[in-house]
Amino acid sequence: MLITRKVEFSASHVCRLPELSAEENHKxxxxxxxxxxxxxxxxxxxxxxxxxxxVTGMVMDLKELKEVLNRQVVDPYDHRFLNYEVPPFDxxxxxxxxxxxxxxxxxxxxxxxxxxxxxxxRVYENQDLYVDYFGDGPCSG
Amino acid sequence: xxxxxxxxxxxASHRLNAPSLDVETNRKLYGxxxxxxxxxxxxxxxxxxRGPLDGAGRTVDVRVLDELxxxxxxxxxxxxxxxxxxxxxxxxxxxxxNLAAEICRRLQEGWPRAFPGEWPKLEKVRxxxxxxxIFEIDADEKQxxxx
Numbered sequence: 001m002l003i004t005r006k007v008e009f010s011a012s013h014v015c016r017l018p019e020l021s022a023e024e025n026h027k028x029x030x031x032x033x034x035x036x037x038x039x040x041x042x043x044x045x046x047x048x049x050x051x052x053x054x055v056t057g058m059v060m061d062l063k064e065l066k067e068v069l070n071r072q073v074v075d076p077y078d079h080r081f082l083n084y085e086v087p088p089f090d091x092x093x094x095x096x097x098x099x100x101x102x103x104x105x106x107x108x109x110x111x112x113x114x115x116x117x118x119x120x121x122r123v124y125e126n127q128d129l130y131v132d133y134f135g136d137g138p139c140s141g
Numbered sequence: 142x143x144x145x146x147x148x149x150x151x152x153a154s155h156r157l158n159a160p161s162l163d164v165e166t167n168r169k170l171y172g173x174x175x176x177x178x179x180x181x182x183x184x185x186x187x188x189x190x191r192g193p194l195d196g197a198g199r200t201v202d203v204r205v206l207d208e209l210x211x212x213x214x215x216x217x218x219x220x221x222x223x224x225x226x227x228x229x230x231x232x233x234x235x236x237x238x239n240l241a242a243e244i245c246r247r248l249q250e251g252w253p254r255a256f257p258g259e260w261p262k263l264e265k266v267r268x269x270x271x272x273x274x275i276f277e278i279d280a281d282e283k284q285x286x287x288x
Contacts, residue, residue, distance in 0.1 A: 093197060
């Protein structure tokens with residue numbers, strides 16, 4: 001069974017590669033390369049896979065999942081300039097893909113165990129663009 | 142592996158009428174959708190691509206995808222009468238099933254020029270005729286069946 005919890009955070013970022021000139025970055029990333037940064041209201045959907053516990057009837061206690069998401073994602077990301085304030089984005093371009101990958105890596109050790117495992121991280125940069133990451137395996141789900 | 146979903150919108154009119162069926166049968170089959178003057182929808186199209194990250198940390202250059210969809214879908218379909226203005230539907234009923242398949246075909250046709258590398262690949266096209274009627278086609282499946 002799959003269970004999904006949604007959280008939101010707002011953050012700014014700039015997409016640029018340090019080895020490229022300002023002009024080359026603009027060509028590659030368009031307006032997202034504006035060096036002053038810009039922001040999004042990000043929405044993150046985290047999906048776990050597991051079987052309901054026979055006693056509690058829950059795959060994972062959603063209160064507990066909410067606390068993990070707040071501690072590992074919302075607290076470090078919310079109202080931050082990702083490139084300057086949230087590692088690894090001091091050296092990794094904070095595209096929606098890389099944000100999904102980083103959130104996966106932050107959450108995986110805290111939510112994958114013998115009872116349930118992280119299945120997918122979906123990151124909406126806006127309502128018309130989102131990225132799904134399923135770990136190292138092939139796309140599924 | 143990542144999957145990127147991008148949503149687009151266009152408004153168009155259509156009429157569901159199968160030329161091989163008689164008037165009464167068409168009326169019964171398609172109901173209000175058979176109104177001879179046609180009717181319209183605000184269509185929402187989701188284009189789903191998959192692949193690994195490139196050197197810029199992206200799976201898809203969304204600007205390239207936007208250009209492809211604008212050229213192949215929004216420009217020919219937006220604010221058009223699908224039956225009379227889009228040649229694909231001259232002899233094909235513009236149901237959302239057929240529309241999804243036609244959008245998928247057009248995107249597949251333009252894909253190699255827009256994305257000349259191995260990745261990203263077009264995975265699916267999903268179309269919402271209204272928020273309650275949603276149609277999805279698997280691009281790989283379509284390629285195999287060659288329809």
